[in-house]
Amino acid sequence: MRVVSVSVRNFRSYEAAAAPLGGGLTVLWGPNGVGKTNLLEAIYFGCTGRSCRTGNDRELVRFGEQTTRVEVAAQDDLGPHRLTVGFTPGDPKRMTVDGAQVERLLDVPQRPLVSVFLPDRLELIKGVPALRRAHLDQFVTALWPARAATRRAYAQALAQRNALIARLRAGTTTPAALDAWDRQLAAAALALMADRREAVEITRDSFSDVCRRLGLDGAPEITYRPRSRATTPDHLIDELRDRLPADVERGFTDHGPHRDDIAITREGRPLRTYGSQGQQRLALLALLLAERRVIGTRRPAVPLMLLDDVMSELDRERRAALVELLAEGGGQALITTTDLDHIPGVFAAGVARIAVADGQLVEDVTPEPVGS
Ligand SMILES: Nc1ncnc2c1ncn2[C@@H]1O[C@H](COP(=O)(O)OP(=O)(O)O)[C@@H](O)[C@H]1O
Ligand SMILES: [Mg+2]
Structure with missing residues (x-):
């Protein structure tokens, strides 16, 4: 196109x-x-x-x-x-x-x-994890349009679970009501984490290569940083169970891929906190160029x-x-x-x-x- x-x-x-x-x-x-x-x-x-x-x-x-x-x-x-x-x-x-x-x-x-580089977009490197998650999910969708459904399924299950947490907090339901939702949530979560991991994995080498060509030294790397270590839905369900009292206290679910991040590092340290403005700018450029290259080979x-x-x-x-x-x-x-x-x-x-x-x-x- x-x-x-x-x-x-x-x-x-x-x-x-x-x-x-x-x-x-x-x-x-x-x-x-x-x-x-x-x-x-x-x-x-x-x-x-x-x-x-x-x-x-x-x-x-x-x-x-x-x-x-x-x-x-x-x-x-x-x-x-x-x-x-x-x-x-x-x-x-x-x-x-x-x-x-x-x-x-x-x-x-x-x-x-389309992929866009604007001076404001440095926030993608410097800003909160939510920005990087949203960007990563857009990249996943650009690579595999059908997988947008996974992210939607997770968002829906999470919203339902949070609604139940609110009812638990109000005392109008019991923890057993969560079982069915946690099962759905965990299945969608694992699928979403797998998509994100794969998207980052297939971009890693290009990112490092583009950084080198743009003269950003210090072995820059991107790494997927999932909030959960779970490798199976059951494992995530266990993690959610362990955290249920804290979630009820807080009023929402605080664990799962809606808390993921991507680490963008140089010399092993986050560019987000230690990078100069110039290094952050090069890293952003490299990320967008690497993604473009990866999409170009698969789409x-x-x-x-x-x-x-x-x-x-x-x-x-x-x-x-x-x-x-x-x-x-x-x-x-x-x-x-x-x-x-x-x-x-x-x-x-x-x-x-x-x-x-x-x-x-x-x-x-x-x-x-x-x-x-
Ligand atoms: N809604 C709008 N209607 C008319 N002019 C606008 C509007 N929004 C921005 N502008 C004008 O656009 C100009 C800036 O354009 P911009 O594309 O940012 O310039 P540059 O060429 O420096 O990138 C400003 O003069 C601003 O007043
Ligand atoms: Mg301008």
Whole structure:
């Protein structure tokens, strides 16, 4: 699946604009504040039905307008596809794929996979475990779409168990009522843990390799850190039983894969607490690139990678390494920059350049500077 073009209407700073994407690298450039990140966000919104910057979709509607709309044209072996996302504050979001309305774009198999690097996303390395769990679960779903059902089954069983814990606490039921739920919960938990473990395992080597190429030394590693040591559902049921009094006291279930984490380490220590900002940034880039590589070898398409403002923070060798890594596996990537000089090979054949100026997107207008 390749994204061919994006067009937007009343999306953030854009009244109406459209741009084609290259088959490989597309460079979106212009001075600060012209709308580069807005366009990157629009592409993400058009492919997923969500913003990568805000949980409040109202922010996306251009000031003074009622409705925003993004349309993505894509292409796969079967032919062209059209995705649209429309949003009017107060109304449910309207999303369509090839003309048919869909509830959740994320569940649609014929949508382009996207992976996004934004400065805020450093939270994935630095922030709370819940962020890494959610990211890992999205990666699992990108790899094996059918396994999204496992995570849903676990979430449902957990919610039921927590409701029963609340009743136990209130004295309106007995521990025996938990038996059936614990059985379901444990089965779903073990399946979920197996998916997560496998996803991390198949990404480990790529992660270390990409780190090395991006010049992040100290033997960086990612490791799945399940909360439970259980290797069978019965084992987890025993663990839950042991913790039942504490759970009742607390009012919810405190043990199980909803407390998992991924350890991202360098020299054996968590980058989350000991890494410099620069090391954390490289680790995030490496994680996203490694995941993209793994997905590319197992799924029919490599995810479109959206990178916002990444080059200004990297030195020359790392910029070159990043461009090289992005080209591997043949997927699409979009990079925003204020400065074309920050992108090695920006004038190479196959690199698309789009300039943002006056709220418009202008394709490939820069002549190659003489003598460079
Ligand atoms: N809903 C909106 N309506 C109109 N303009 C917006 C909206 N949201 C953000 N903007 C404007 O977008 C501009 C920033 O665009 P952005 O894409 O972040 O710039 P950059 O090119 O530096 O990445 C700001 O001037 C901001 O006021
Ligand atoms: Mg920006």
